[in-house]
Structure formats: structure tokens, C-alpha cells
Amino acid sequence: MKIQYQFSRDANIIFAKDMVCQVLSEESIRSIDRSAPVFVITDANVETLYGELFQSSLEKKGLTVYRFVSQVGEVAKSIQTLDQAFSFCIERGIKRQSTVIALGGGVIGNLAGMLAATVYRGVNFISIPTTLLSQTDAAIDFKQALNTTHGKNLIGTYYPPSTIIIDTALLKSLDQRFLVDGLAEGLKHGLCHDKEFIQEFVSRPQDLRDPAFLDWFVSQTVENKVKTMGSSGKSPRDEAIKQYGHSIGHAIEHLNYPDCLHGEAIAIGMVCSAMIGARLNVGAPGLVQIYKKLFTSVGLPIHVPSREQVPEIMEVMKVDKYNLNGLPTMGLVQELGRMADGNTPSGFTINWELVEQVLRENVSPNEKV
Ligand SMILES: NC(=O)c1ccc[n+]([C@@H]2O[C@H](COP(=O)([O-])OP(=O)(O)OC[C@H]3O[C@@H](n4cnc5c(N)ncnc54)[C@H](O)[C@@H]3O)[C@@H](O)[C@H]2O)c1
Ligand SMILES: [Zn+2]
Numbered sequence: 379m380k381i382q383y384q385f386s387r388d389a390n391i392i393f394a395k396d397m398v399c400q401v402l403s404e405e406s407i408r409s410i411d412r413s414a415p416v417f418v419i420t421d422a423n424v425e426t427l428y429g430e431l432f433q434s435s436l437e438k439k440g441l442t443v444y445r446f447v448s449q450v451g452e453v454a455k456s457i458q459t460l461d462q463a464f465s466f467c468i469e470r471g472i473k474r475q476s477t478v479i480a481l482g483g484g485v486i487g488n489l490a491g492m493l494a495a496t497v498y499r500g501v502n503f504i505s506i507p508t509t510l511l512s513q514t515d516a517a518i519d520f521k522q523a524l525n526t527t528h529g530k531n532l533i534g535t536y537y538p539p540s541t542i543i544i545d546t547a548l549l550k551s552l553d554q555r556f557l558v559d560g561l562a563e564g565l566k567h568g569l570c571h572d573k574e575f576i577q578e579f580v581s582r583p584q585d586l587r588d589p590a591f592l593d594w595f596v597s598q599t600v601e602n603k604v605k606t607m608g609s610s611g612k613s614p615r616d617e618a619i620k621q622y623g624h625s626i627g628h629a630i631e632h633l634n635y636p637d638c639l640h641g642e643a644i645a646i647g648m649v650c651s652a653m654i655g656a657r658l659n660v661g662a663p664g665l666v667q668i669y670k671k672l673f674t675s676v677g678l679p680i681h682v683p684s685r686e687q688v689p690e691i692m693e694v695m696k697v698d699k700y701n702l703n704g705l706p707t708m709g710l711v712q713e714l715g716r717m718a719d720g721n722t723p724s725g726f727t728i729n730w731e732l733v734e735q736v737l738r739e740n741v742s743p744n745e746k747v
């Protein structure tokens with residue numbers, strides 16, 4: 379199966395079952411110029427599992443390959459790590475015709491994307507996502523970003539991969555927690571614009587180790603995400619879908635990572651969004667309960683971590699780039715699979731009192747006095 383989206387140029391998504399570490403198809407490496415060295419960017423965990431195997435699968439195609447291995451986790455999305463990657467590539471003779479390949483989760487996708495976008499003002503970029511979250515979300519994008527001490531994803535650029543190779547066989551080695559975490563963004567698309575997806579998800583046995591389930595979940599979610607990738611990348615409604623649950627979720631992730639991962643934080647953010655929708659009489663009755671049941675059934679968290687953290691969450695939310703006139707702005711779901719029309723093209727501007735009430739109300743019951 380092949381899907382395409384566009385942002386200044388085409389990005390080809392290729393589904394390649396059991397291929398990445400064995401035999402890469404000619405189609406998947408068509409964008410590589412064989413006259414120049416190829417740079418694989420990965421992290422220490424993925425390196426141990428797949429680094430050599432993947433390098434040899436490229437070398438079998440006659441390519442000269444170098445691997446840059448970063449630390450594991452968000453710390454790799456930093457200017458310091460990018461600088462180390464620049465030095466690594468320049469010392470090994472990277473050329474303008476070279477290709478940078480991301481082999482890893484969303485962190486590596488963003489680090490390699492920033493490298494590919496900026497070295498010689500842009501070289502060919504291929505993304506091979508290896509986590510459920512990156513196969514369904516992070517890699518299917520044109521946004522690349524690094525973190526700063528002030529917050530997540532604050533610096534970045536728009537630079538889509540020329541090719542995204544999705545091989546769900548790579549997910550076999552992923553920890554259960556990261557598999558569960560990876561469900562959140564797919565469920566987000568279902569809740570916002572694909573009711574049938576949620577209905578099928580609920581009716582299927584959700585065995586996260588079952589290749590057939592993973593193939594279904596990944597391919598459906600990729601199709602759903604591509605629908606929100608307008609060629610300008612700037613449709614406010616599509617952006618509101620992609621950002622659904624993120625204004626609160628990002629703040630929770632920023633304050634609690636690695637105790638709270640991206641998808642886990644977004645799940646909590648989506649529950650809070652549904653509660654905000656209920657308070658504004660935008661969301662259908664019962665939506666909050668549907669979310670809570672759905673997320674709890676797969677092991678995603680639903681509660682704000684602690685009462686003490688509520689003011690800090692609001693502080694972090696104040697630097698959210700989607701705020702309008704100092705107020706958080708977010709899409710809200712009206713009924714399962716349908717977003718409501720907001721008071722701005724990007725959704726609803728919400729007053730801080732309501733955000734605070736909902737955050738306090740959604741603290742874990744064990745925390746409440
Ligand atoms: N538009 C975008 O660019 C976009 C969208 C969504 C999320 N993101 C970013 O993605 C990042 C989160 O991505 P993530 O959840 O993939 O995190 P991650 O990249 O840190 O990977 C999670 C963990 O899984 C390990 N791992 C990766 N692949 C593995 C495999 N096949 N087998 C075993 N272990 C494996 C990693 O070493 C790491 O420990 C965040 O920084 C988030 O901001 C970016
Ligand atoms: Zn996200």
C-alpha cells in the first residue's frame with residue numbers, strides 16, 4: 379500500500395512488512411543518491427536492536443552508510459545533540475546529495491528531521507519510524523522540532539521526509555507501555571473525525587501483540603492523519619484536530635516526562651477537553667464517560683497527576699503557541715467523530731477559570747480532599 383501527502387513537495391508513505399532489516403524495496407530507496415554517503419540517525423536502544431541489521435540491508439544495495447547514535451529520550455531533541463550530529467556527518471564527508479535516515483521513534487524522527495533540514499540548507503530525508511506513536515503520527519508530518527529549557531518543540535521548521543517507510547514488524551520489540559502510549563493519537567483521530575474507526579476499535583480484540591491488529595490500527599490512523607494534512611499545512615480546522623487534547627496534554631507531558639509519555643499526556647488532555655466541552659454545552663451528554671471508558675480499557679491514564687500541579691500546568695499552557703489573545707484555544711468534539719464549530723477558525727477560546735476548574739475536577743480521586 380502507498381499513500382501520499384504534500385507540503386511544498388510530495389511525501390511518499392510506503393508500507394513495507396518485514397522489510398526494513400531484510401530486503402529494502404527499490405521503491406523505498408528511490409530518493410537516495412548512491413554517489414553520496416547515507417547517514418542513519420538512531421538512538422541507543424534502536425541501535426542495539428536494529429542498527430547493524432539495517433546498515434547491512436543498505437550496504438547490500440551498494441550504499442556507503444554511517445550511523446549516528448544518540449542518547450535515548452527527549453534529551454536527544456536538543457541543540458547540543460543536533461550539534462554533535464552535525465559534527466559526525468561533516469567529519470565523515472556528508473554531501474549535498476547525501477540522505478539522512480531517521481531510524482527510531484518520534485524523538486529520532488525530529489532530531490534527524492532537523493539535521494536533514496539544516497545541513498547544507500536541506501538534504502534528502504527518509505523516515506523509518508519504529509514506535510507505534512511515530513508510525514501513526516510523528517513521522518507522518520512536515521513539522522520538525524527541538525525542545526528548549528522553556529518547553530517542548532519550541533524551535534523547529536517545516537521539512538517533510540521524501541519517503542516514510544512503515545514496517546509494523548519493528549514494533550515487536552517495543553515495550554507494552556509504548557504500545558499503549560501509541561494508541562492515543564489514533565484514538566484522537568477517531569474521536570474527532572472517524573466514528574466508525576472507534577466503533578471498530580471497540581469491537582476488535584485489542585491484542586497489541588497481534589500483527590493483524592497493528593496493521594489495521596496503523597494503516598487506518600495514517601489514512602486519517604493524511605486527511606488532515608492540507609497542502610498548505612495551515613487549515614485551522616485540520617490543525618485543531620491534530621492539536622486536539624494537546625494544549626493541556628503538552629503541559630502535562632512537559633512537567634511529568636518520562637513518568638507521563640506523549641500519548642499518555644494527550645489522553646489526559648482529551649478527557650479534560652471533553653469536560654470543557656460538557657461545561658460549555660458543546661459536547662453531547664455522556665462523551666466524557668465514553669472517553670474515560672475507552673482510555674481506561676486500553677490502559678491509558680485519564681487523570682491530572684496531582685492537585686499541586688494544577689497551577690504549574692496552567693503556567694506552562696501560557697506559552698502554548700496556539701493561544702489567542704492570551705487564552706488557550708482548542709478544538710472541541712461535539713459528538714463522537716465530529717468536531718464542533720468554534721468561536722474562532724482554530725476552535726474555542728477558553729477562559730482560564732474554566733481550565734482551572736476542569737483540571738481540579740479531573741485530579742485522580744485518590745488525590746482529592
Ligand atoms: N509532528 C511531529 O513531528 C510529532 C508528532 C507527534 C509526536 N512527536 C514527538 O515524538 C516524540 C515521542 O515519540 P516516541 O513516543 O516514539 O518516543 P521515543 O522516540 O523516545 O521512543 C520511545 C522509546 O522506545 C524506544 N524504541 C523505539 N523504537 C523501538 C523498537 N522498535 N523496539 C524497542 N524499543 C524502541 C526508544 O529507544 C525509546 O526508549 C516526542 O518528542 C513528540 O514531541 C512529534
Ligand atoms: Zn501529539
